[in-house]
Amino acid sequence: MGRKKLPIWGVVASDARSPRDGRYIEDLGRYYPLEEPARIVLKEERVLHWLEVGAQPTDTVRNILSKEGVLLALHLKRKGASADDIQQAVEAHRAHRAEKAAENIKLTPQARRQKALEAEKAEAAKVAAEEAKARAEAEAKAKAEAEAKAKAEAEARAQAEAEAAAAAEAETATEATEAPAADEATVEAPTEAVSDDAPAAEAPAAEESAPAAEAEGTDETKEEA
Numbered sequence: 001m002g003r004k005k006l007p008i009w010g011v012v013a014s015d016a017r018s019p020r021d022g023r024y025i026e027d028l029g030r031y032y033p034l035e036e037p038a039r040i041v042l043k044e045e046r047v048l049h050w051l052e053v054g055a056q057p058t059d060t061v062r063n064i065l066s067k068e069g070v071l072l073a074l075h076l077k078r079k080g081a082s083a084d085d086i087q088q089a090v091e092a093h094r095a096h097r098a099e100k101a102a103e104n105i106k107l108t109p110q111a112r113r114q115k116a117l118e119a120e121k122a123e124a125a126k127v128a129a130e131e132a133k134a135r136a137e138a139e140a141k142a143k144a145e146a147e148a149k150a151k152a153e154a155e156a157r158a159q160a161e162a163e164a165a166a167a168a169e170a171e172t173a174t175e176a177t178e179a180p181a182a183d184e185a186t187v188e189a190p191t192e193a194v195s196d197d198a199p200a201a202e203a204p205a206a207e208e209s210a211p212a213a214e215a216e217g218t219d220e221t222k223e224e225a
Helices: 044-052 059-068 070-078 083-103 109-196 198-224
Strands: 009-013 026-032 039-042
Touching: 009 044, 026 044, 039 059, 044 059, 044 070, 059 070, 070 083
Parallel strands: none
Antiparallel strands: 009 026, 026 039
16 A cells, blocks of 8 residues: 555455455554554454454564554453453553664664764763773872871881880980999998008007107116216
C-alpha cells in the first residue's frame, strides 16, 4: 500500500494458500515503517482472536506483534492472568520499547554533527576533570609527605635536645658528686700540717730545760768563784 518511496504495509488474516497480495479474510492493521519512530496500528482484539484459533504469523508480523506486546498479552492470557495485570504488563513493555526507539531514532547529518560535538565536549570535560583530580591528589600527597617530613625533623630535633639536656644533667650530677671529695681533702690538710709540726710542739720542753742548765751553770760559776 502507500505510494512510491513511502510504503505502507497492511496486516491481514488470510489463507496460507493465498498469494501475499491476494484475497484476505480480515484486515487487522497498518505498519508505517518510514516514520520516526515506525508506527503500528493494530486491532489487538481481533489479532488475539486469530492467534487463539491457530493463525500462524509470518516472521515480520511476529516481530511487529512482539514489539507491540500482543504476544506477551497472549502468553499471559493463556497462563490465566487477569485483564488488569495483562494491561499493566503490556503498557510497561510498550514504555520500554518507546525508550529504546527514542534512542535509535535516525538523525540528520546536522544532528549527528551536533551530537558528535557534544560527545567530544563531554569527553574533553571528563578528561579535564580526571586531570584535575589527579593533580589534586598529587598535591595532597606532596603536602602530606612534606608535613610528615617536617614532623619527623621536629621529632628528631626534640629528641636531640632532650638527649643534650639529659647529658647536661648527667654531667652536672657527676660534678656535684665529685665536689664533696675535694672538700674532704681540704679538711684533712690541717691534720697533716699538725703532724708535720709535731716536733715544734716539743720545743717548749727544751726551753723549759734551758733555765735548769742556766741554773747549773750559775752554780758552777759560784763554785769556781
